Amino acid sequence: MRVETLSVYTGELPYNGPAYSFAGGRSYTEFTSTVVVLTTDTGLEGYGEVCPCGPSYMPAFAGGLPSCLEALAPTVIGEDPRHTTRLMRKMDQALNGQAVAKAAIDLACWDLLGKSSGLPVYTLLGGLLNVSMPLHRIVSLAEPAEMRASFRDFRERGFHSFQIKLGHDIEADRDLVHALMDLRESGEIWVGDVNGAWRRDEAVRFSRSAEGLDLYLEQPCASYEECLSVRGHARHPMKLDESLTSVSDVQRALRDDAMDAMSLKVSKFGGLTHSRVIRDLCVASGIPMTIEDAWGSGIATAAYAHLAASTPPACLLNTTDLHNYNTVQLARGAPEVANGRMTLSERPGLGVEPDFSHLRRDALYS
Structure with missing residues (x-):
């Protein structure tokens, strides 16, 4: 199995209350989620999703994820996604930090590992x-x-x-x-x-x-x-x-x-x-x-x-x-x-x- 394409999607997630508020005056009514789709030469697709909780919560924000995924894509294309530890090491070599972007790809790899083996990820x-x-x-x-x-x-x-x-x-x-x-x-x-x-x-x-x-x-x-x-x-x-x-x-x-x-x-x-x-x-x-x-x-x-x-x-x-x-x-x-x-x-x-x-x-x- 080899990854042939990596697609990046985004979607908006409106909060189902007046506002999601927490310390430091931070308050949000909507979040931007990023979904990665890995398509393989077998026809199987794997899906991963990450969604930072606004730009001021963690050292990642939705607007920066596309650039990180662009940098990471060459390390994934052509690789067997079932080798999750190997791929994580390759991503770490290609891009310092940026764990959230790597997570979107990693989750899609685990999805493919489960689908290819016929087993739930748990x-x-x-x-x-x-x-x-x-x-x-x-x-x-x-x-x-x-x-x-x-x-x-x-x-x-x-x-x-x-x-x-x-x-x-x-x-x-x-x-x-x-x-x-x-x-x-x-x-x-x-x-x-x-x-x-x-x-x-x-x-x-x-x-x-x-x-x-x-x-x-x-x-x-x-x-x-x-x-x-x-x-x-x-x-x-x-x-x-x-x-x-x-x-x-x-x-x-x-x-x-x-x-x-x-x-x-x-x-x-x-x-x-x-x-x-x-x-x-x-x-x-x-x-x-x-x-x-x-x-x-x-x-x-x-x-x-x-x-x-x-x-x-x-x-x-x-x-x-x-x-x-x-x-x-x-x-x-x-x-x-x-x-x-x-x-x-x-x-x-x-x-x-x-x-x-x-x-x-x-x-x-x-």
Whole structure:
């Protein structure tokens, strides 16, 4: 099997609420998703999708992905896409960094590996360990009354894990969490996600003022070093996200005992090839994970869902149904969601097909 062409498509994903808001004044109503299609000499096609959560969230933005994919295309054309580690090494040699662009290609390669072997990707990642997976819901930063309404709506739909966006000043965030805590029910998972907005002293002050409230504190400060310092003084378990961007970053965090949990966003680490290594490192160390991505539609959701489905249940904190955060679907066959849980089909590969009626082709390389 050889890759004959690489096509790049883009599509818009309008958010299904008034605005997706989080710390630092960042707010978005629409995201641009990039879909890669690899066509092979056997007639099989593989699909990958990545969608940065706006230009100010991570070191990648949708407008820059076409240029990165143009640089990467020659390393893929003519190669056997089933050799995922070999192809990742070739992409790393061709382009420094730019993990999100590489992830779009890597996911399409895994889709082809599954299709060519007749197996779902979760089988190739270790086997099906979760027939269904618990989902969390993001409670976007807003006024307390609006956030309380979101909690009630999500719980009625079967969700029991919540990621609460924080990022006001410390006193306002403290008051917000205290005001919401009476809604908490036994067995639920609550995460206060700051997206790196606080200084170290602010994070420690918040944690001490909220002592006794059962929640994870996620990425309170921007840098790894700041979060590590806070972990030594905080009163809550620490979950890391944005400050981890590579396998070596995760190894360092495990060595430093810097976290109690992590958010594993597949595209941030370059796709499934590196993410499965990180997943296995965390499993071996007893670190639970939220396995997800920054944003996306059905293809991106399916990709991380296959990784989550093949993760030991004790180390899967939860995952999310990002495709349902949008008013438009860019793919058919996305994982099914019911009662706060998500299930995958048994179709080979990622099990999804792009809906080209919502996509525009930007480039074709052969």
